[in-house]
Amino acid sequence: MNLTYTTVRSAKRKNLTITVERDRSVVVLAPVGATDEAIDRVVQSKREWLFEKLQHAPKYQGRPHAPGKEVVSGESALYLGREYRMTLTSTPEGGVVFDRAFFIPQGDRLQTRQAFRDWYGQQAKEIILPRLARYAAELGVKVAEAAIVDNRLRWGSCTTKNNIRLNWRLIKAPMSVIDYVIVHELAHLLEANHTPDFWNIVRAKVPGAEKSKAWLKAHGQLLEEEI
Ligand SMILES: [Zn+2]
Structure with a gap:
């Protein structure tokens, strides 16, 4: 090549x-x-x-950003694979609160979006990073540094220095899909290429790997919608 x-x-x-x-x-x-x-x-x-x-196929072809949703009361947004309603609250201070719905402090359009994105980023850190650590231990691989990042090019990546980066937008996806992306990147620390051995490692850890892969392909653009 x-x-x-x-x-x-x-x-x-x-x-x-x-x-x-x-x-x-x-x-x-x-x-x-x-x-x-x-x-x-x-x-x-x-x-x-x-x-x-x-x-690694790009997440999707075409437009760099999906047109996105307005952060307004009555609109809904994804979290761990499910849609929940947004409600704007009149308390201007503090961050987003989640209780089977999103309660978002009302600010101007940018502030409201930023508050929502901050919340997603925080959830991604709290939920994804410990799972990544657990899977790394199970696979017996050593991750130099794991981080949640804002990456428009891909869901996850690993470098030759064993650093793993995962896209914060994954927090909108079902847990099974998050686990698949985590294990996919970790498996690259054992096998750099997408060989049969690589896929055996992934499938052994996440039995629904094929389904998750298909889910990302079909719904990836949904996660990508601008918030
Ligand atoms: Zn890969």
Whole structure:
């Protein structure tokens, strides 16, 4: 397989950074002084990792953002795979409260959205990270650093340094789907590529893996709706 990439040099850059864009093109951000040969050496040393990233299908094709929902009373939003109603409350202070419905402090449009996103991010940290730690222990893999991030390109990723990043929007998905994404990324610490061995590891841990994979494909854009 041929690995093609675009190099962008910048005076501000001290280190080389390789990124995989939404359209799966590879872009190398490099310091001005970096020679083509030096850059190519680094890129080639990351071949395996890059091919792995390139194999991951983008979450969906087309529009970068779904048009999204208004945060208004009566509208509903997803949490752990279920829709719950939103109610705006008149207390301007404090964050979102969840009690079989979302109670969101009323602010201006941006504040209200931000409060809701903050709440989702907090839930993602509290719910996803401990599960990730538990699965890591069960699989006997060592995660250097796990984080919940705002990533528009993918649901989860792992780096060659054993760092795992998971998209906060996953908290809108059913727990079985969250578990699938967690185990998928952890399994990459044992097997970099999507080999039969890789899928055996994933299926052994999450029996509904195929269903979850299909769910993400079908409903991924729903999680992506702007809040
Ligand atoms: Zn993968």
